[in-house]
Amino acid sequence: MSSNSKDARFWDRMARKYAADPIADMAGYERTLDVTRGYLKASDQAYEFGCGTGTTALKLASSVARLTATDISSEMIAIAREKAAAQGCANAVFEVGAPDAAPWPDASFDVALGFNVLHLIEARGAAYRGVHRLLKPGGLFISKTPCLKEANPVFRLILPPMQLLGRAPYVAFFNAPELEREVVAAGFEIVERARHGSRGKDARIFLAARKV
Numbered sequence: 001m002s003s004n005s006k007d008a009r010f011w012d013r014m015a016r017k018y019a020a021d022p023i024a025d026m027a028g029y030e031r032t033l034d035v036t037r038g039y040l041k042a043s044d045q046a047y048e049f050g051c052g053t054g055t056t057a058l059k060l061a062s063s064v065a066r067l068t069a070t071d072i073s074s075e076m077i078a079i080a081r082e083k084a085a086a087q088g089c090a091n092a093v094f095e096v097g098a099p100d101a102a103p104w105p106d107a108s109f110d111v112a113l114g115f116n117v118l119h120l121i122e123a124r125g126a127a128y129r130g131v132h133r134l135l136k137p138g139g140l141f142i143s144k145t146p147c148l149k150e151a152n153p154v155f156r157l158i159l160p161p162m163q164l165l166g167r168a169p170y171v172a173f174f175n176a177p178e179l180e181r182e183v184v185a186a187g188f189e190i191v192e193r194a195r196h197g198s199r200g201k202d203a204r205i206f207l208a209a210r211k212v
């Protein structure tokens with residue numbers, strides 16, 4: 001089984017719990033939403049990958065013309081569609097998928113979003129190439145990503161047995177400079193880097209990058 005389909009099954013199992021869990025740092029989350037909105041235009045075609053249950057997509061959809069969001073987990077997408085219908089959000093669409101296998105033509109989108117997902121993608125090179133292909137020239141790639149090399153090292157010890165038991169997905173360990181180098185190598189120029197956490201040390205780096 002490919003790591004993608006194994007991870008899709010993991011996230012399918014997690015989806016209802018993930019939807020019910022509260023956001024751990026609401027002030028940090030709001031900051032990320034505000035900063036991201038500052039990059040969005042009402043005419044934008046936006047793409048989000050790893051959208052989960054659609055919480056962020058549904059908050060940002062009113063800032064763009066249309067937001068197309070994908071996730072490898074069909075359960076996550078089912079919940080996102082339920083939430084979109086319940087909220088009467090007509091300009092966000094949710095599809096099962098991933099950036100390296102997206103069906104849309106080159107240069108379909110003005111902006112691509114990926115929140116809390118890059119560390120979960122083993123084939124990140126292919127994902128970056130997909131995002132790059134989908135963006136118009138000069139398009140923006142905005143992400144926020146846990147840099148787990150900067151987090152508690154105990155996590156790294158307990159992860160392999162959890163993965164063996166199917167209790168954890170694929171997880172990558174990099175620090176912020178390493179992540180930035182990957183993004184730059186994929187054909188982007190970093191235009192903003194920030195940490196939005198409101199308490200203590202924040203291992204998650206917010207990056208805004210422009211397709212060059």
Ligand SMILES: C[S@@+](CC[C@H](N)C(=O)[O-])C[C@H]1O[C@@H](n2cnc3c(N)ncnc32)[C@H](O)[C@@H]1O
Pocket residue numbers: 004007008011012049050051052053055056071072073076097098099114115116117120121122
């Ligand atoms: C931690 S959740 C984040 C969801 C949402 N972006 C958020 O910030 O709440 C990670 C999401 O990434 C998806 N995911 C995991 N591996 C992926 C991959 N290889 N490609 C695309 N999405 C993936 C999972 O299905 C899950 O919905």
